[in-house]
Structures are given as C-alpha cells and as structure tokens.
Amino acid sequence: MKSHRFMATPAGKLLLVVDHGSLTAVYHEVHNPPPIPSAVGVPFAKISGPSGGVGETPTAANLLADAGTFDRAEDQFRAYFAGKRRTFSLPVQANGTDFQQRVWAAVLAIPYGETRSYKELAVRLGNPLMGRAIGTAIRVNPLAIIIPGHRVVSSSGAVTGYSAGAAVKRFLLDLEAGDSVRPAAWAQAADGSDGAPP
The missing domain is CATH 3.30.160 (Double Stranded RNA Binding Domain)
Known part of the structure; x- marks a missing residue:
C-alpha cells in the first residue's frame, strides 16, 4: 500500500x-x-x-x-x-514506459555536478530529433533528484523545464557545483551530530 x-x-x-x-x-x-x-x-x-x-x-x-x-x-x-552525498542508495521502483525507462537510465548516468543537454541525451539514445520527447519523459520522472532531471539543460545551457521551476533547478545545480550556501543545521544533521533539520 x-x-x-x-x-x-x-x-x-x-x-x-x-x-x-x-x-x-x-x-x-x-x-x-x-x-x-x-x-x-x-x-x-x-x-x-x-x-x-x-x-x-x-x-x-x-x-x-x-x-x-x-x-x-x-x-x-x-x-x-549538506553536500555530503552524491548518489542515493535506496530501494526504488520507478514505473514508466520502456521509452521513459531508457530516458531515466540516461539521466541517471549524468555524473553529479555535470549537465547534459536534451539534444545530447537524444543523440545518446539514437535519435537527435527526439529532444522534446526526452523532455516530456524527464518531466514525468517520479523520482525527482534521485533520477536527476535537474542536470538536463537546454543546448544553450539555459536552466529551463524543471518540474519544480527554474529557481529550484538552479538551486540544485548550484548545490552540486558547490556554490550554494548550506545551512549549518543540515550539515550537522548529515553528520548525525544533531537532530532533525529545521
């Protein structure tokens, strides 16, 4: 259930x-x-x-x-x-079509702190003209952040097309680039030295 x-x-x-x-x-x-x-x-x-x-x-x-x-x-x-974890190790189950699963696997392969364009993913998946279909599959990704759709940007590098909006996408990209200020409470919680985050 x-x-x-x-x-x-x-x-x-x-x-x-x-x-x-x-x-x-x-x-x-x-x-x-x-x-x-x-x-x-x-x-x-x-x-x-x-x-x-x-x-x-x-x-x-x-x-x-x-x-x-x-x-x-x-x-x-x-x-x-807190900037102390780059990948997730959890039992997950993402339901989707075969095409969506292929797209999500390609997105999951984008390393922490890096980005790929929709077109690059389309080429990797064998059809450089399916950028829009890839964007649609990323948009319905049920595991935000874990399957890192925020790492996919436009060919120009513009931050667009994220399920939580461009500001959240930029925040996540900056976090992974090490540019974001991380609240001390979150760093302590990640160390296990303090209770729950605020």
Whole structure:
C-alpha cells in the first residue's frame, strides 16, 4: 500500500512515497504536473494504526520496511543537501514506459555536478530529433533528484523545464557545483551530530 511523508529541505518540501519498502516517488511540494492522489497513497501515520489503510491492512513487517525506507531516504536527502552525498542508495521502483525507462537510465548516468543537454541525451539514445520527447519523459520522472532531471539543460545551457521551476533547478545545480550556501543545521544533521533539520 502506498503511503507518503513530507520532508523539509532547503529547496522546499519533498513528498516521499513508499510502497512495500520501495521508494516509488519523490515530488517537490510545488510539482508540475502535480501527482495524482493514487500515486501518493495515504499519509504514513494513518496506516500505522491497527485498522490499516483504505482497502488493505498492512502487516507489521510492511510497516517496518516502509518506516525504514522513509528514514533512510530522509537521512540520504539531508546528506545530499549538506553536500555530503552524491548518489542515493535506496530501494526504488520507478514505473514508466520502456521509452521513459531508457530516458531515466540516461539521466541517471549524468555524473553529479555535470549537465547534459536534451539534444545530447537524444543523440545518446539514437535519435537527435527526439529532444522534446526526452523532455516530456524527464518531466514525468517520479523520482525527482534521485533520477536527476535537474542536470538536463537546454543546448544553450539555459536552466529551463524543471518540474519544480527554474529557481529550484538552479538551486540544485548550484548545490552540486558547490556554490550554494548550506545551512549549518543540515550539515550537522548529515553528520548525525544533531537532530532533525529545521
């Protein structure tokens, strides 16, 4: 059963979605297009009671697996925003068409701190004329930041076409370039020396 939890970050809130121990979606609070309700399920706290969620009663093992995935995801995002993590190591499941999966795999291969153009990805995938289709596939990527669509820019280098807007995309690119000021509370949280982020 899908459930979600919000997490505060320096780039705004993230909506994390977990289903049977796998992270299935990461959406920005202001995500365009917004996720449909069935893609996010119910708030995690609502299914942790004895009655379970709507239509399905989760087992204790499922609840424990989901809670563990939420906790690991939050830890890894805190480390990412503190500049201490470049990749994510989480159980994920991104549902999409074969073409979308190919595009997302190509995006996932873009190294931290680097960018590629839509045209470069199109050439890599075998058709230099499918830049627009690639942009559409990136736009519906269900795992924002983890599948780093923010690393894809226009051929001119312009920062456009991100699900949370150009300002968030620029923030993430600057963060990865080491140009962003990282709040001390986030750095401490990533070290495990202090509690949750503000």
